[in-house]
Amino acid sequence: MKLNSIRFKISILYIVLLGIILVIYSTFLYLSLHYTLYGELDDELRIKAQEIASTIDSYADALDRNQQSFNFAVKRAITLEGEYPDKDKIIDLEHQWLQKIDKFDLKEDYINFLNVKGNLLVKSNNLQGALPSLTLKEMAKLREGEAVFKSIKFEKRNLRIISVPFPYGDNEQYIIQIATSLKPVIHLLKIRLMHIAISIPIVLLLASFLGRLFASRILRPVLEITKTASKITYEDLSARVKAENVDEEMKYLVEAFNDMISRLEQSFKYIADFSSQVAHDLKTPLAIIRGESDVALRKKRSPEEYKRVIKVNLEEAGRMLRVIDDLLLLTKLDYRPEFFKFEQLDMIEFLWEISEQSKILAAPKEIIVNTNLPEGKMVINADRLHLRRLFFNLIDNAIKFTLREGKIDIDAKRENNKVIVSISDTGIGIAEEDMPKIFDKFFHIDRINSHAETGTGLGLSIAQSIAKIHQGIIQAKSTLGKGSVFTVTLPLV
Amino acid sequence: MKKILIVEDDQKIREIYAKFLISEEYSVIEASNAVDAYEILKKENIDLVLLDIKMPEINGSIMYEVLRLFHRDIKVIVSSVYPLYEQKEIISGAFDYHDKSQGIDVLLGKINNALGDG
Numbered sequence: 001m002k003l004n005s006i007r008f009k010i011s012i013l014y015i016v017l018l019g020i021i022l023v024i025y026s027t028f029l030y031l032s033l034h035y036t037l038y039g040e041l042d043d044e045l046r047i048k049a050q051e052i053a054s055t056i057d058s059y060a061d062a063l064d065r066n067q068q069s070f071n072f073a074v075k076r077a078i079t080l081e082g083e084y085p086d087k088d089k090i091i092d093l094e095h096q097w098l099q100k101i102d103k104f105d106l107k108e109d110y111i112n113f114l115n116v117k118g119n120l121l122v123k124s125n126n127l128q129g130a131l132p133s134l135t136l137k138e139m140a141k142l143r144e145g146e147a148v149f150k151s152i153k154f155e156k157r158n159l160r161i162i163s164v165p166f167p168y169g170d171n172e173q174y175i176i177q178i179a180t181s182l183k184p185v186i187h188l189l190k191i192r193l194m195h196i197a198i199s200i201p202i203v204l205l206l207a208s209f210l211g212r213l214f215a216s217r218i219l220r221p222v223l224e225i226t227k228t229a230s231k232i233t234y235e236d237l238s239a240r241v242k243a244e245n246v247d248e249e250m251k252y253l254v255e256a257f258n259d260m261i262s263r264l265e266q267s268f269k270y271i272a273d274f275s276s277q278v279a280h281d282l283k284t285p286l287a288i289i290r291g292e293s294d295v296a297l298r299k300k301r302s303p304e305e306y307k308r309v310i311k312v313n314l315e316e317a318g319r320m321l322r323v324i325d326d327l328l329l330l331t332k333l334d335y336r337p338e339f340f341k342f343e344q345l346d347m348i349e350f351l352w353e354i355s356e357q358s359k360i361l362a363a364p365k366e367i368i369v370n371t372n373l374p375e376g377k378m379v380i381n382a383d384r385l386h387l388r389r390l391f392f393n394l395i396d397n398a399i400k401f402t403l404r405e406g407k408i409d410i411d412a413k414r415e416n417n418k419v420i421v422s423i424s425d426t427g428i429g430i431a432e433e434d435m436p437k438i439f440d441k442f443f444h445i446d447r448i449n450s451h452a453e454t455g456t457g458l459g460l461s462i463a464q465s466i467a468k469i470h471q472g473i474i475q476a477k478s479t480l481g482k483g484s485v486f487t488v489t490l491p492l493v
Numbered sequence: 494m495k496k497i498l499i500v501e502d503d504q505k506i507r508e509i510y511a512k513f514l515i516s517e518e519y520s521v522i523e524a525s526n527a528v529d530a531y532e533i534l535k536k537e538n539i540d541l542v543l544l545d546i547k548m549p550e551i552n553g554s555i556m557y558e559v560l561r562l563f564h565r566d567i568k569v570i571v572s573s574v575y576p577l578y579e580q581k582e583i584i585s586g587a588f589d590y591h592d593k594s595q596g597i598d599v600l601l602g603k604i605n606n607a608l609g610d611g
Contacts, residue, residue, distance in 0.1 A: 283574035287593030291509040294597030
């Protein structure tokens, strides 16, 4: 597994995240156990303290509640020692108390009975010394009537101590302390910690394994795409990635990929068609040259006949050269826009110039050129040379397809931030079924018309590409038999 | 005299072939598209069709199918600027194929061959 592969990154991320979550969760589990165990232990201690307090009270009550009986009660309850006459009065209490000691396991606990100042009065027999004395804070809390808990290490044992205020009589205050072993609690917590420590690495290991599996599954479409992509060559664009059984997000990738291939396939088909078209349109003039020359050389011909053949050959050769030049221009227009020099140009002045030259071109057919331009300036960013080419292509077409003594109008107007130029003619018009094709490369509108085949068929295609380079568009409208209007829209500066 | 129908949309080529074949003592009728050609086929007794492939509206391969179905006995020579192997892919089963850029002599040879056995 490579270090910078997606699979590796996903796995690492996944494991780290999972690790963090596990640690947080385990901490929570541990802490909650800690809280519960200590809480229960503390509750237990409260109950025990309560029992001792009530036992002392009961003893004292049974024996007339004087100082002597009080002392006896305390000693008896805590150490089970002490003599007192009239044992009959307390026999039941003794019995009960012994049972309670058993029930609460009080024998194992250390018990201290302190006076209000915190001095030890009575301690249980299992205690050698006194329990650690109370701090000022703890004394303050006790004075307010609250129980105080603390965990200590005493004589090598971990203990939990409760200190509880014990009010006696009208205004006597004592303190009962019970210390119980924390060993079971600590033991449980240790086990829990051990479990956590062992299980987290195991889970992470398992997760990393699963993570790798997941990553593989998710990345499978990517692998499929790679395999399919390598099957695709310019010859065979038919391969596609299957989109079934693929996750939602990957579906987009797969579909986008398949779409791209389809579009490429279309582009290649277009290029193949185009190349075929080019070959055809260059071979036809060659066929004519061949034909004429072959025929001419078969027999002895007159000088005029030879001259005619040579002329035809020159014409066709010229036509082929123009086709090739036009194609090169189209390539530059479509793929290398940096080839053009843009400068600021006033459309009005420019169109007046075009109009003057159009009149000269139209004169032989006695076609009238009307020009209708607004006042002022309309400035655009343009490559002058190529913009001239655009408009002369349109004018040439207008002249070519308009009969003698027809009319051509050149109009311009401003609309929003664009200039709209229309070239209209009263010519033969374009059939409706041809309209979508007129901007196609090599589209000749009249193969049947006798001498109109001097064009390369690329004029409108070139005009459209020039318009596009200038961020503009050309549109055409026509009525068969009445005429056509070509509209050029260009953005103003 | 054998009658040849030239079906070709490019006028210049059509005229060259027509003039040439007439000078070689063939009777020639010209058609610039498939529809006209079909009308002519109905009226005249044609021996050979010189068929172009790339024509507007109805192209040569469709015309060829029509010829095969309704005028089986007429020999067809496909004449186009496409290379020969491509012509054979587009129209298969014609009597012969001619690449226009090969020139008139070659064409004449093929026509003579087709109509020679009479």
